[in-house]
Amino acid sequence: MFLLNHHPDYRSALHPEDVETLGPAGANAIAAHLAERPNHVPTPLHSLPALAAALGIGALFIKDEGQRLGLGSFKALGGAYAVIRLALETASEALGRPLGDADMNDPAVREAAAGMTFACATDGNHGRSVAQGAQLLGAKAVIFVHGGVSDERVAAIARFGAEMVRVSGTYDDSVVEAARVATERGWTIVSDTSWEGYERIPGLVMQGYTAIAREGLAEMPERPTHVFVQAGVGGIAAALAAQMQSSFGEARPFFTVVEPSRAACIFEAAKRGKPGKIPHGAPTVMAMLECYDPSPLALRVLYRAADAFMTAEDSDAVEAMNRLARPSAGDPAIVAGESGGAGLAGLLAALRDPQARAALKLDGQSRVFLVNTEGATDPARYAELVGLKPEEVA
Numbered sequence: 001m002f003l004l005n006h007h008p009d010y011r012s013a014l015h016p017e018d019v020e021t022l023g024p025a026g027a028n029a030i031a032a033h034l035a036e037r038p039n040h041v042p043t044p045l046h047s048l049p050a051l052a053a054a055l056g057i058g059a060l061f062i063k064d065e066g067q068r069l070g071l072g073s074f075k076a077l078g079g080a081y082a083v084i085r086l087a088l089e090t091a092s093e094a095l096g097r098p099l100g101d102a103d104m105n106d107p108a109v110r111e112a113a114a115g116m117t118f119a120c121a122t123d124g125n126h127g128r129s130v131a132q133g134a135q136l137l138g139a140k141a142v143i144f145v146h147g148g149v150s151d152e153r154v155a156a157i158a159r160f161g162a163e164m165v166r167v168s169g170t171y172d173d174s175v176v177e178a179a180r181v182a183t184e185r186g187w188t189i190v191s192d193t194s195w196e197g198y199e200r201i202p203g204l205v206m207q208g209y210t211a212i213a214r215e216g217l218a219e220m221p222e223r224p225t226h227v228f229v230q231a232g233v234g235g236i237a238a239a240l241a242a243q244m245q246s247s248f249g250e251a252r253p254f255f256t257v258v259e260p261s262r263a264a265c266i267f268e269a270a271k272r273g274k275p276g277k278i279p280h281g282a283p284t285v286m287a288m289l290e291c292y293d294p295s296p297l298a299l300r301v302l303y304r305a306a307d308a309f310m311t312a313e314d315s316d317a318v319e320a321m322n323r324l325a326r327p328s329a330g331d332p333a334i335v336a337g338e339s340g341g342a343g344l345a346g347l348l349a350a351l352r353d354p355q356a357r358a359a360l361k362l363d364g365q366s367r368v369f370l371v372n373t374e375g376a377t378d379p380a381r382y383a384e385l386v387g388l389k390p391e392e393v394a
């Protein structure tokens, strides 16, 4: 299913605050931060000419976030960055002098951070990032997970020294519970989704994601004509849409947001023209995208800078994982987790549907940019769906 953007704000200028957070200055800020992180290397941008030819498009590029900062997903860019920025701000206030990313290991910063507790809700990947950021500075992290988060994903977060709290219900229930407990205990909540009166921190998290566009566009031989990005609450899609808008203006690529058909909260918000929750559906294999309440901050950007919204089926996601794991001759093999390949899942679904293909302006000249947002963050599930262990791919 697809929907062209018909919001009254469509194609109007981004909100000035969003330009500041997610435009060139935001991308510069995360780039400066990454330069100070010991294990930072830009993630690879792969060209897949054989798959592009098989699909009847001109070129296909995938920015592979599977190894980002050793965490297995693009979320490594957001939560940890926000935690470190907030700790630096607190330390700077306490010390009465400005501090930057290069001061991350200053004993005074570590002393201030030791008194801070960062909390968040997660489906898996965001919590791992928040926990990593807290561990890097010696702060505490308390991570809330709902019943659907696999034990393997919980263990991967706990390895960063975080305290784990299981909450009944869905991701959205865990967001509410994390915010409630954090407020009660005076902890700092580092959420990847926004709500009324709470935009600055999710804005910082999204600012971290702008690095994907900055790095990816610098490596592209030619600018993309199309971008397909998967969405949970819409954070990564909005960060990339804002970057496309600020980099190319009116000449920006055609931008499509992809969601699982079973959890299409952005799609519904695009249809209705305003943010709001959707009813819970059956679980989707794209577990990290299973969100029923979009981020209003992300929507403010997407209403202006996205061109289309579409849904993909679980079978499309599994097909995308398999196509990337077993490439045609000449293409690299890519390990894409269930949600990681969802952008490709959307592209596959759009190309199969003649109406969508035409409406999204896809043809033999299209140069498509996608993001593999995660590697095999749940290796057992990956092996089940692909028939190969992650280490057997490539």
Ligand SMILES: Cc1ncc(COP(=O)(O)O)c(C=O)c1O
Pocket: 073, 074, 075, 123, 125, 126, 192, 230, 231, 232, 233, 234, 235, 236, 237, 288, 289, 339, 340, 373, 374
């Ligand atoms: C692997 C992966 N891809 C995509 C997303 C969607 O990101 P957002 O919630 O910012 O839309 C997530 C969110 O957790 C994720 O973990």
